[in-house]
Amino acid sequence: MSGGNISRKPVNPLKKTAILIFIFIFILTGCKSGVESGRTEKKDTAAANVTEQGTEKNSETKTTESEQISEESISESETTHPETSPETTEPVTSQDVQQPESDITTPWLETSVPQTIPPMQNTEPATEPPTQNQPADSGTPFGSHGRLSVTGTRLTDQYGAAYTLRGISTHGLSWFPDYVNYDMFKQMRDEWNVNVVRLAMYTAEYNGYCTGDMNNRENLKKLIDDGVKYAGQLGLYVIIDWHILSDGNPNMYKNESMEFFREISAKYAGYGNVIYEICNEPNGGTGWGEIKSYAQDVINIIRSNDSRGIIIVGTPTWSQDVDIAADDRINGENIMYAMHFYADTHRDYIRDKLVSAVNKGLPVIVSEFGICDASGNGGINYDEASKWMSLLNQYSVSYVLWNLSNKSETSAMIQSWCGKQAGITYDELSDAGKWFVNFIK
Secondary structure (H helix, E strand, O other): OOOOOOOOOOOOHHHHHHHHHHHHHHHHHHHHHHHHHHHHHHHHHHHHHHHHHHHHHHHHHHHHHHHHHHHHHHHHHHHHOOOEOOOOOOEOOOOOOOOOOOOOOOOHHHHOOOOOOOOOOOOOOOOOOOEOOEOOOOOOHHHHHOOOEEEOOEEEOOOOOEOOOEEEEEOOOOOOHHHOOHHHHHHHHHOOOOOEEEEEEEOOOOOOOOOOOHHHHHHHHHHHHHHHHHHHHHOOEEEEEEEOOOOOOHHHHHHHHHHHHHHHHHHHOOOOOEEEEOOOOOOOOOOHHHHHHHHHHHHHHHHOOOOOOOEEEOOHHHHOOHHHHHOOOOOOOOEEEEEEEEOOOOOHHHHHHHHHHHHOOOOEEEEEEEOOOOOOOOOOOHHHHHHHHHHHHHOOOOEEEEEEOOOOOOOOOEOOOOOOOOOOOHHHEOHHHHHHHHHHO
16 A cells, blocks of 8 residues: 555553563563673682682692602612612612602702712822922932932932931841831931931841742832831932842842842832842852842843932942952942941951042942941940041941841840830930941931
């Protein structure tokens, strides 16, 4: 239809009321649902937060428990299995021990592994061998003068100045070993003005180096080593004496001598204070030719290890015939020739030999002497002793007194009733000991 008004049908009042109620209920229900939905969302959010917090708390708890388990496990491992493998620093554990599993990496665990502790080292300062250019102590004989050399007929120090050795010889090391000690050597240096010690090692007598068993031989080498050590610590010079006597001819034990000097020259080549005496007193008709042949071979052995060490060679007739050696010297440097005397037996005739040898240019050292007779016993001859010492001083000849022991004989420095091995008082010295201490001071 077009262009006309359309009439409207009237609405039933009851129906209109029902529609309004329905709309109201719908609106009311929608609002309540929205509120409930909002409340549910907030509740769910809060629950989620609580759950997250609980998870974090549980995570922290688990982490703490895991760390505690790790700490307890490590503590148990250190307590129960302290041993370490010799090839690693890791602790040795038993295979049946369960290790805790953990996803957490803790850097401190690595530093908690027990470390292998190295064995303790000797804290005692090592005694370095003194050298020519590095004196150990300027207040000691060796510290002040260094390595000695033979210049003409005399000994000279590292600065080229003349120097005289004045000292004491031990008795046989096998029989009087206890005098080889630091305190005794120190007393000789500080109270008796000694600058050299001679270590007399018999070769053929009872428990000699060549006649005793291997245990005795090792003991003798140990005494030599101790003597060299104490001398080095105290800045003293030291003579290692191959003390032939009853064997007479040094060639009797030549092989043993060569082996001995091969060993010790290799060991002490760097010790500028060590002197080698290769045959104490050849005797029994042994001629200079036999001695010289022996000496050349032993010197070659020493020189293969120690090119500069001073070597003392004994001479015929208990080291008295230095004049014979002067006519047929051994080729080589830093070689000296032994002259021995006992004042009450060896008088002008032997002194003349010394003068003759020195005038021929032979470097002589008195590596053993006494002021009694040649047996080492008998009475003391002070007058002849005085003549000898005046001659030695005149020619700057070094000398070493026989002997450091309490043996019941005139030549021993210590009274036989004195059992001390150091700290010897003046009254505990023998007459020969008192004479020497008074003279050398």
